[in-house]
Amino acid sequence: MRIFLTKNYDEMSKRAADLIASAILLNPNCTLGLATGSTPIGTYQELIKKYRQGILDFSGLTTVNLDEYKGLAPDNPQSYRFFMQSQLFNHVNIDISRTFVPDGLNEDSNAECERYEQIIKSAGGIDLQLLGMGPNGHIGFNEPDVEFIPETHCVKLTQSTIDANKRFFEKEEDVPRFAYTMGIRTIMLARKILIIVNGEKKAQIVKDAFFGPITPKVPASVLRLHPDVILVGDEAALSLI
Ligand code: GLP
Numbered sequence: 001m002r003i004f005l006t007k008n009y010d011e012m013s014k015r016a017a018d019l020i021a022s023a024i025l026l027n028p029n030c031t032l033g034l035a036t037g038s039t040p041i042g043t044y045q046e047l048i049k050k051y052r053q054g055i056l057d058f059s060g061l062t063t064v065n066l067d068e069y070k071g072l073a074p075d076n077p078q079s080y081r082f083f084m085q086s087q088l089f090n091h092v093n094i095d096i097s098r099t100f101v102p103d104g105l106n107e108d109s110n111a112e113c114e115r116y117e118q119i120i121k122s123a124g125g126i127d128l129q130l131l132g133m134g135p136n137g138h139i140g141f142n143e144p145d146v147e148f149i150p151e152t153h154c155v156k157l158t159q160s161t162i163d164a165n166k167r168f169f170e171k172e173e174d175v176p177r178f179a180y181t182m183g184i185r186t187i188m189l190a191r192k193i194l195i196i197v198n199g200e201k202k203a204q205i206v207k208d209a210f211f212g213p214i215t216p217k218v219p220a221s222v223l224r225l226h227p228d229v230i231l232v233g234d235e236a237a238l239s240l241i
Contacts, residue, residue, distance in 0.1 A: 001210070001223070001226075001229045001231060002230045003210075003231045003232075003233070004230065004231070004232045005233065006232060006233065007234065008198075008234050008236075009198045009199075009234055010042060011234065012197075012198050012233065013043045013046050016130070016196045017046030017047050017049075019128075019194055019232070020032070020043065020130065020194070021050050023128040024056055024058070028057055028059075028060040028061070030062075030128065031063070031064065031123045031125065032061060032062070032128055032130070033064050033065070033126040033129030033187070033190055034066070034084065035065070035140075036065070036067070036087075037134075039197065040130060040196060041087055043130070044087045044088040045087075047088065048091045048092060058092040059095060061095075061098065062100075062123045063084075063094070064100045064116075064119065064120050064123060065100065065102070066131070066140035066141075066182050067102065067179055067180060068081065069104050069178075070104050070109070070176055072104040072105075074105075078169055078174070080101055084099065100116070100119050102116050102180035102181075104176075109180070112154075113151065113153055113180065114152075116152045117186065120182075125191065126191065128191070128194060129187055129192070129194070130196070131187070131194065132195070133195060133197055133202065133209065133220050135164050135202065135205055136160045136164075136205065137219050137221065138158075138220070139187060139195075141155050141179040141181035142219040143155055143158045143161060143219070144217045144219060145217070146217075148219070149183050149184060150184055151185060153180070153181065154180055156177060156178055157179060162177070184222055188225070188226055190226075191228065193226055193229045193230070194230050194232065195232070197232075197233040197238075198236065198237050199234070200237070202233075203237055204240060205218070206233060206241060207240040209221045209223070210223075210224065
């Protein structure tokens with residue numbers, strides 16, 4: 001694993017965007033795995049800048065997102081499809097028909113998870129997967145557990161994730177209790193992984209994930225078994241390592 005230490009959130013976002021831009025420049029038809037949450041917003045803004053400067057062309061890309069809340073429609077402002085549209089897709093020349101997010105409205109969990117795995121396989125797998133990390137070490141919505149769940153699945157969100165994500169909703173009751181997420185194997189099969197972390201709130205979990213035991217109780221710890229991972233973090237998030 002390579003670790004890039006950056007000064008602050010802006011520097012982290014620039015560095016992450018540079019790495020994603022390199023992947024796009026080297027292979028304009030690549031498949032990117034994308035993430036939501038507050039961490040990647042700056043990275044997406046930097047990518048939009050590069051598009052406006054004429055450095056990047058998104059037209060050949062396929063994208064697959066990590067996860068989606070079960071029960072939320074794509075036009076619900078809290079859905080991850082809506083997030084991707086407003087934070088990135090609406091601002092670049094991407095072909096929307098080749099951007100994929102699990103369908104939160106599909107009530108048939110097995111069917112939706114199988115369909116999503118198939119989409120990723122048909123895209124030829126993921127060339128570069130961008131990840132954030134939840135305060136409990138979750139990646140996508142792979143919550144701490146007694147085992148790693150390999151494939152895309154429907155997950156019951158933990159109270160800690162509901163607490164962490166309620167800031168995006170009007171009230172806690174509005175936070176969906178279930179989500180679809182790529183599984184650990186789905187993520188680990190990505191050819192390259194870029195994980196970004198910022199802020200002192202993440203310092204302890206960064207230490208646990210990257211310097212503690214590899215365990216499903218800290219899902220991000222599994223990334224240390226991947227041959228090509230880059231961690232980009234700001235000084236606050238990397239302060240304990
Ligand atoms: C959500 C997403 C994760 C993301 C996490 C971190 O739970 N499912 O993919 O990494 O939030 O959020 P933030 O970047 O806001 O800390």
